[in-house]
Amino acid sequence: MADSRLALHAQGKVYIDEVFDAVAAVGQAKAKYGQENVVDATIGSLCDEDEKLVLLPTVEKVFRGLGNNDINAYSNSRGLPEYHSAAITQTFGDNKPEAYIEAVATPGGSGAVHNLIWNYANIGDAVLTHDWYWQPYSVLCSDSLHRLETFSFFDEQLQFNIKSFEKKVYELLAKQETLVVILNTPNHNPTGYTLTDAEWDQVLLTINQCAKGNKTITLLVDIAYIDYLAEPNKGRKFMKKFSSLSKNVFTAFSFSMSKGFTLYGQRMGALIGVSQDKNAIEEFVNATNITCRSRWSNLSRAAMTTMIGIYKDQTLLDQVGRERYQYVEIMRQRAKVFVQEAKDANLKILPYCGGFFITVPATDPVATSNRLRQSNIYVVPVANGMRIAVCAVPTKKMYGFAGKVAEALANS
Ligand SMILES: Cc1ncc(COP(=O)(O)O)c(C=O)c1O
CATH class of the missing domain: 3.90.1150.10 (Aspartate Aminotransferase, domain 1)
Structure with missing residues (x-):
């Protein structure tokens, strides 16, 4: 045997x-x-x-005030449309990029990362992130038959290491047609680092330069801790930069209600796709929705309706x-x-x-x-x-x- x-x-x-x-x-x-x-x-x-x-307290009040239907009824696989628009507004605030933007609901930020890797990285390929990283990235890659590779997040002076990032992107794209890059910022886990706007310019320049011809890059910005920015508007300014990326670049954000709304156990998040290309966004919705349906069918309606309830009332x-x-x-x-x-x-x-x-x-x-x-x-x-x-x-x-x-x- x-x-x-x-x-x-x-x-x-x-x-x-x-x-x-x-x-x-x-x-x-x-x-x-x-x-x-x-x-x-x-x-x-x-x-x-x-x-x-x-x-x-306000999240708790809205959550505990939900009626039976809001708690018990099935949702659809992609999630409730009003939840999508709340998650998109919560993500971008006043800094929404000029692009096509759509969302699918996921079980927390973890589900968003999984959904993105599964649909955007070819099986067997490397996914790139920084060497200080949230450990589950590694199993999120390996369990879907990918592997995680890293660049050095900081140089000797403890500055963001753009050279290492550039080198790794070039190196991996020489071997594979497409590359998924995960950057966890602002308030990175485990360091607490936040990329500056100037560092974002360097990252996007590299990505735009490398994603050409038959090479494509998908950038996932893991924003699990974004709601704890001291200056929420200033800290989201980098998002506007996603208005002018090359067609060979697809961007996504993994939104989570765990930290920002303190609803860790309700397992609610969203994968939000951003692209200049309408077809790319349609394709994003179709592929990621199927992953929702096949992996978890549909999600906590209670968490979604809590978010919807809060978003319906500016005072809340x-x-x-x-x-x-x-x-x-x-x-x-x-x-x-x-x-x-x-x-x-x-x-x-x-x-x-x-x-x-x-x-x-x-x-x-x-x-x-x-x-x-x-x-x-x-x-x-x-x-x-x-x-x-x-x-x-x-x-x-x-x-x-x-x-x-x-x-x-x-x-x-
Ligand atoms: C960096 C990072 N990304 C994503 C997540 C996902 O959290 P959740 O699946 O609870 O939304 C976490 C949770 O600790 C995290 O630290």
């Missing part, structure tokens, strides 16, 4: 959840020493200053904006303490602009994280560093944190 009953393409899969071990360990520490004595920087969700998971929309903004401020305060103390302790951190996480580079992240646990501090070791969730640690526990990380690094 063969060693495996699985189909050839499904054999040998083992999911290693990099957060799992840290989350289990921090749970045990809280039970043993009490929550007040433990710093839990592992959680990837927004927590208030009492360490409770945040559900924005403004209220959600205000409630969310309080947490932008809280996270800014938490990060400010960490960044300042890191500076004082000569601790190198990656450039943080905003959002849920700060990253400290480390040569042996597991050893340093384990050393930190001796001080009851729990972080998530990632490929070349440690991810610190400023979204979850209350301000009072940020004091002294960076110093402890510096000490652990020196001693591990």
Whole structure:
């Protein structure tokens, strides 16, 4: 008998959840020493200053006020049209590109990334992203029979590494006809970096130059953390640049209600396609809709109708904006303490602009994280560093944190 009953393409899969071990360990520490004595920087969700998971009050009110039909009835596979227009408005704000724009509903941003990779990368091809990245990109690629390759996000001076990006795009397009590029910005996970408008110009120049003849590029901008921009309008200015891309470039945005509307468990998002070419957008809708139908049939109507309800009433929309903004401020305060103390302790951190996480580079992240646990501090070791969730640690526990990380690094 063969060693495996699985189909050839499904054999040998083992999911290693990099957060799992840290989350289990921090749970045990809280039970043993009490929550007040433990710093839990592992959680990837927004927590208030009492360490409770945040559900924005207005989102909760609209959600709990839904009638049976809005909760229980089937949706269609592509999602509700009013939801599409709300997701598009939420994504672009005042900076909508002049282009054809359409959306399909997806289970969170994760579903949007999957849908894009499946429909735009040829099987077996490489998908390109930065070397600091949200780990699931890797399985999202491998499970759909693609592979993830990376460019160096930062150069020696910790500036965006356009040279590495350019080199990788040229290199991969010499080998394949089409290339999917994923850029996670603003408020990148795990570093908190946001590409500047000038860096966007360089990225788009490279993409426009490389996508010609029979070569095409699909750029996916993963905007999971966009709603936590300190200046939402200014931070979306780069989107206008998508008004004048070559016909060989297709752009998409992965929108998520998880962070911006604090509805992580409702699994709601959207893949939003942008193109100068009407045919390209029609093709986008047709292909991605079939993927919706075949993978998950249709999605949480309750989450969609919550978004629709909020968008129908400007007062509610403004209220959600205000409630969310309080947490932008809280996270800014938490990060400010960490960044300042890191500076004082000569601790190198990656450039943080905003959002849920700060990253400290480390040569042996597991050893340093384990050393930190001796001080009851729990972080998530990632490929070349440690991810610190400023979204979850209350301000009072940020004091002294960076110093402890510096000490652990020196001693591990
Ligand atoms: C960078 C990034 N992209 C996408 C997602 C997708 O989140 P969801 O599927 O919950 O919308 C996350 C969630 O943590 C993320 O960090």
